[in-house]
Amino acid sequence: MPRSPERRRNRSISNERHRRESRKSRSPDERSRHKHKSKKHSKKEKRRRNYSSESSEEDDPHKPSLETLGYSNVNNPFNDVNLESKFVWSKKKQRDKKELGLSEEEIRRRERERKREADEELAKLNKRRAEREREMELREQERTRKQREAELAQMGEWELKEEEVIEGIFTFHLEQAKKRAEIRIKEGRAKPIDLLAMNLRLAYEPDKVEEDVDLEVDLDEPYTIFENLSLEETDELHKDIQMHLKLEKNEKLLLFWRAMIVVAEDCLSKMRENEQRMASGAVPLAVNQDIQRILSGKTVSQLSALQQQIIQKLESNEPIDVEYWENLLKELVVYKAKARLNDMHQEILAARLQQLRERQREEAQKVQEELERVLAMQETEVHGQGVGPGEGIPSEPVDEELTEAQDQAFIKKDDIKKKLSDSLLLEEYDRSMSPEPIVKLSKEDQELEVVDPVDDLKELMERRRAVLSSKIITRKPKIEVEEEVKEEQNQDESIASTVLFEQEAAKGVDEDEDLFNIEAEIAQQTYNWQDKYRPRKPRYFNRVHTGYEWNKYNQTHYDLDNPPPKVVQGYKFNIFYPDLIDKSKAPTYFIEKDPESPDTVLIRFHAGPPYEDIAFRIVNREWEYSHKKGFRCSFDRGVLSLWFHFKRQFYRK
Numbered sequence: 192m193p194r195s196p197e198r199r200r201n202r203s204i205s206n207e208r209h210r211r212e213s214r215k216s217r218s219p220d221e222r223s224r225h226k227h228k229s230k231k232h233s234k235k236e237k238r239r240r241n242y243s244s245e246s247s248e249e250d251d252p253h254k255p256s257l258e259t260l261g262y263s264n265v266n267n268p269f270n271d272v273n274l275e276s277k278f279v280w281s282k283k284k285q286r287d288k289k290e291l292g293l294s295e296e297e298i299r300r301r302e303r304e305r306k307r308e309a310d311e312e313l314a315k316l317n318k319r320r321a322e323r324e325r326e327m328e329l330r331e332q333e334r335t336r337k338q339r340e341a342e343l344a345q346m347g348e349w350e351l352k353e354e355e356v357i358e359g360i361f362t363f364h365l366e367q368a369k370k371r372a373e374i375r376i377k378e379g380r381a382k383p384i385d386l387l388a389m390n391l392r393l394a395y396e397p398d399k400v401e402e403d404v405d406l407e408v409d410l411d412e413p414y415t416i417f418e419n420l421s422l423e424e425t426d427e428l429h430k431d432i433q434m435h436l437k438l439e440k441n442e443k444l445l446l447f448w449r450a451m452i453v454v455a456e457d458c459l460s461k462m463r464e465n466e467q468r469m470a471s472g473a474v475p476l477a478v479n480q481d482i483q484r485i486l487s488g489k490t491v492s493q494l495s496a497l498q499q500q501i502i503q504k505l506e507s508n509e510p511i512d513v514e515y516w517e518n519l520l521k522e523l524v525v526y527k528a529k530a531r532l533n534d535m536h537q538e539i540l541a542a543r544l545q546q547l548r549e550r551q552r553e554e555a556q557k558v559q560e561e562l563e564r565v566l567a568m569q570e571t572e573v574h575g576q577g578v579g580p581g582e583g584i585p586s587e588p589v590d591e592e593l594t595e596a597q598d599q600a601f602i603k604k605d606d607i608k609k610k611l612s613d614s615l616l617l618e619e620y621d622r623s624m625s626p627e628p629i630v631k632l633s634k635e636d637q638e639l640e641v642v643d644p645v646d647d648l649k650e651l652m653e654r655r656r657a658v659l660s661s662k663i664i665t666r667k668p669k670i671e672v673e674e675e676v677k678e679e680q681n682q683d684e685s686i687a688s689t690v691l692f693e694q695e696a697a698k699g700v701d702e703d704e705d706l707f708n709i710e711a712e713i714a715q716q717t718y719n720w721q722d723k724y725r726p727r728k729p730r731y732f733n734r735v736h737t738g739y740e741w742n743k744y745n746q747t748h749y750d751l752d753n754p755p756p757k758v759v760q761g762y763k764f765n766i767f768y769p770d771l772i773d774k775s776k777a778p779t780y781f782i783e784k785d786p787e788s789p790d791t792v793l794i795r796f797h798a799g800p801p802y803e804d805i806a807f808r809i810v811n812r813e814w815e816y817s818h819k820k821g822f823r824c825s826f827d828r829g830v831l832s833l834w835f836h837f838k839r840q841f842y843r844k
Contacts, residue, residue, distance in 0.1 A: 358440075365438040383416050383424070384431035387451070391444055394539040397546055412536050413451065414529050417458045425462060429455040447535050453528035482519055486526040491534065494527040562655050691767040691830055695732040707735035707762060711793050711808040726803045729766050729796075733807070736761035736836065759810045761821065761836035764796070769829035772800045777826040780833060785811070796831065812837040 267274050287293045293301075369392060372385035381389075390413075417425060432455050436448040486494070501520045504511060700706065708731065737757040739745070745755040768778055778798035785791045785808060795806040814835045816822050823834040 361438045362440070365435070365440075368434065368438070382431075383420065383428050384435070387413055387416065387432075388435065390539060390543075391447060393546070394542040395441070395443060412529070413447075413532050414454045417454065422459075422462050422466060425455070425459050429459055447532070450528040450531045450535075453525060454532070457525045482522050485519070486523055489526070489530065491527060491530045494523055494530055498523050498527070566652065566655055689730075691769060692730050692732055695765050695767075695830075700734055703738050703760075704734045704736055704763070707733040707807070709807070711806040713793070713795065713804060713806045725801060727801055728805055729768055729798070729802045731764065731766045731805070733765060734763040735759060736763065740839075759837070761815075761834070762809055764794075764807070764831070764833040766796050766798075766805070766831040766833075767829060768798050768802055768826075768831060770801065771798060771829070778802075778831045780831075798831075810837070814838070 262268070262274065284298060287298060369388060372381070372388045375381045375385050376389055417428070420428065429452070432448055432452050436445070436452055439445050439448060486497075489497070498520065501516055501523065505513065505516055505520070736759070738760045739754055740758055741755075749755040764780075766778065771778075776799055778796060781795045781797065783793040783795055783806075785793050790811055791808050792811045793806045794809050795804055797804050814822070815838050816835075821834055821836050823832055825832050
């Protein structure tokens with residue numbers, strides 16, 4: 192086994208000690224001979240020692256490798272006591288000398304070559320490891336960057352959703368404010384802000400205003416509304432304008448409200464200052480006639496140019512009356528807002544007048560078409576009664592096809608009346624059924640003017656021609672009674688529908704069911720078949736299924752003696768279509784979004800002629816489509832049955 196450097200060092204020390212002791216024990220002659228001999232071999236020995244030390248350093252590839260690897264006795268993860276000791280394979284060296292005939296120099300050369308290759312391989316490994324660590328670091332950085340981008344994208348989506356929610360809230364509050372304005376105007380208790388908002392809406396959003404909101408065109412400028420208001424009313428109007436300015440998104444309307452807030456703040460500040468002066472016993476502030484003379488009657492562009500001149504004058508170092516020019520600049524801002532409001536008021540007036548003209552033109556066209564149709568029928572009847580052109584009515588050729596169609600219509604009408612009279616059971620006539628005959632006319636009836644029927648018809652037709660020749664027809668007042676009668680006549684009152692309704696109503700409702708017969712308003716529709724068949728609404732008998740939801744909260748706060756509020760759990764729709772023209776096509780239903788609330792939806796039932804669509808507002812929840820859960824959708828014997836329950840929500844931790 193080769194000696195370690197420490198053992199060699201100890202051996203050399205012991206040899207040196209032995210030489211010293213031997214020199215001390217020598218005689219003078221022996222010392223001189225030994226000295227001469229040592230001088231002779233000193234150079235050779237020194238050369239041999241130098242060579243041996245160099246070879247030992249060259250033959251020890253282990254230490255540089257350890258330094259390259261970064262291991263030492265201090266940093267020894269292997270717990271090897273001989274980590275820094277060189278391992279020499281003596282048997283291999285002997286075999287190389289014996290079998291290969293290698294000399295010591297050749298063996299050392301091979302060792303050096305092997306060490307160099309090992310160092311190169313180790314350097315490559317270190318390089319690959321460094322590259323791998325660098326790649327891992329880059330991958331980690333890329334993963335962190337992608338994760339950060341994903342988080343930012345998610346946060347961006349949340350921010351976008353938050354902005355949409357906030358915008359939706361603002362829009363909802365704005366629509367509610369406009370709706371309140373419509374209601375107050377209808378009920379005759381309009382506030383100043385209602386008049387401003389409704390004039391704007393009628394001018395720029397006429398489609399969103401209900402037809403029964405009848406607001407006269409305001410010919411005065413919008414800022415004149417402050418003239419007859421008290422301090423409290425002005426303060427309230429100022430807050431309402433701020434609310435509209437905060438919620439409004441339309442740039443055109445925002446420009447209007449910004450100008451109005453400037454005028455409102457000016458009026459409010461002046462009224463408060465005058466109130467304070469009057470409370471202290473002083474005289475109210477008077478209007479500066481000089482400033483009013485300078486600023487009144489100017490346009491927005493002229494006031495803007497004047498504003499720039501005043502600002503330049505105030506920024507200059509000229510000796511001027513600063514207080515006067517500052518007051519002028521302050522008033523100029525108010526007059527500029529009023530000028531902008533005046534321009535917008537002219538646009539509003541033009542838009543309102545155009546809308547009124549279009550509405551009157553449409554109504555005049557409808558009335559004209561109706562009058563032409565009525566005149567044609569009346570003239571046909573008058574000619575049949577012998578009234579000729581010499582009696583004041585111009586003679587016109589009668590359309591033979593129209594006369595033939597009318598005759599067929601009268602024949603069909605007589606047939607229908609005959610069938611109805613045959614189908615009804617008539618009671619035997621009794622004298623009590625007839626009114627008592629009038630023996631003598633009253634004084635009021637005797638004073639009435641007697642009009643000849645032919646003359647009355649002539650006058651009526653002349654008036655109709657006068658109306659027909661006019662270009663503008665005033666709108667007729669709406670009569671609610673006629674609308675109610677029309678709605679009642681529009682219902683399906685056939686015998687088959689009544690029988691089906693009574694059969695379904697005889698079943699009654701269960702303990703957990705209630706009647707659900709409230710229709711939802713839908714837009715008026717025009718059908719292709721309404722000229723041939725009279726549109727009618729189908730009859731129905733609906734039920735709503737209610738019950739309790741015993742979730743964790745209700746189980747904690749309620750019991751059987753004090754149950755929680757009932758919630759809607761399902762519906763049962765029974766729509767009757769006994770008189771469908773095309774019975775091969777079953778009625779269908781559609782789920783539509785409710786514009787009034789996201790918590791509800793509209794379910795619309797559609798069938799063919801002669802039935803109109805009908806809609807109901809239901810809860811917006813997910814349905815159970817399993818027949819085991821009570822789902823039913825069928826059309827049998829003229830009855831459309833749609834029964835369903837909502838899915839129950841189970842929350843898990």
